[in-house]
Amino acid sequence: NAGVMQNPRHLVRRRGQEARLRCSPMKGHSHVYWYRQLPEEGLKFMVYLQKENIIDESGMPKERFSAEFPKEGPSILRIQQVVRGDSAAYFCASSPRSGRWGNEQFFGPGTRLTVL
Amino acid sequence: DAKTTQPNSMESNEEEPVHLPCNHSTISGTDYIHWYRQLPSQGPEYVIHGLTSNVNNRMASLAIAEDRKSSTLILHRATLRDAAVYYCILRRPDNNNDMRFGAGTRLTVKP
Numbered sequence: 001n002a003g004v005m006q007n008p009r010h011l012v013r014r015r016g017q018e019a020r021l022r023c024s025p026m027k028g029h030s031h032v033y034w035y036r037q038l039p040e041e042g043l044k045f046m047v048y049l050q051k052e053n054i055i056d057e058s059g060m061p062k063e064r065f066s067a068e069f070p071k072e073g074p075s076i077l078r079i080q081q082v083v084r085g086d087s088a089a090y091f092c093a094s095s096p097r098s099g100r101w102g103n104e105q106f107f108g109p110g111t112r113l114t115v116l
Numbered sequence: 117d118a119k120t121t122q123p124n125s126m127e128s129n130e131e132e133p134v135h136l137p138c139n140h141s142t143i144s145g146t147d148y149i150h151w152y153r154q155l156p157s158q159g160p161e162y163v164i165h166g167l168t169s170n171v172n173n174r175m176a177s178l179a180i181a182e183d184r185k186s187s188t189l190i191l192h193r194a195t196l197r198d199a200a201v202y203y204c205i206l207r208r209p210d211n212n213n214d215m216r217f218g219a220g221t222r223l224t225v226k227p
Contacts, residue, residue: 004159035217041219042201042203042217042218042219042220043160043215043217044217045215045216091159091160093159093160104162104165105162105215106162107159107160107161108159109158109159110158110159
């Protein structure tokens with residue numbers, strides 16, 4: 001059973017370009033979470049999705065950022081018109097069901113975005 | 117959200133036990149205590165979690181204080197591969213699943 005997969009692992013963009021980060025959850029997992037980690041800091045929650053639904057996007061910046069988890073295919077985190085401050089590691093996690101009752105999240109290896 | 121407090125860093129010698137403390141004095145009765153760790157250049161990985169009773173698994177043990185205001189992650193024999201940042205996280209069962217990561221404890225293991 002493959003783990004959570006993220007691609008690309010490294011992404012370089014110039015200011016003003018778009019960044020698309022992909023996350024394929026573990027087989028059988030229908031819950032996906034995105035986190036951002038700035039250098040030397042802990043992970044910050046961004047958004048929680050189930051298939052075709054955004055459940056909680058309280059950690060998403062109000063502009064330029066969007067996320068989706070379509071019925072078929074990977075979850076996508078999209079950053080429009082990137083700025084240097086978007087440079088960070090973006091991690092995706094998945095779980096088989098709701099996090100109620102202390103369910104574990106499985107993390108991918110992350111995508112390291114560098115904005116020039 | 118209830119907060120956790122951990123030391124910024126700790127050191128250990130290889131093959132010795134390590135006790136990583138976490139204070140969570142504002143924990144609520146239904147909060148689960150989770151520990152994750154993040155090895156260099158990797159995503160976090162689950163270590164262990166508990167509610168009230170002490171827990172053991174193949175990776176570690178979790179000792180929870182009787183009043184639940186603190187807990188300790190115990191690595192029984194540290195190896196060089198255990199060098200990582202360890203995060204203590206509280207999770208509510210009625211929460212939308214996001215986990216609030218603090219700065220964690222950076223564990224250095226010396227050979």
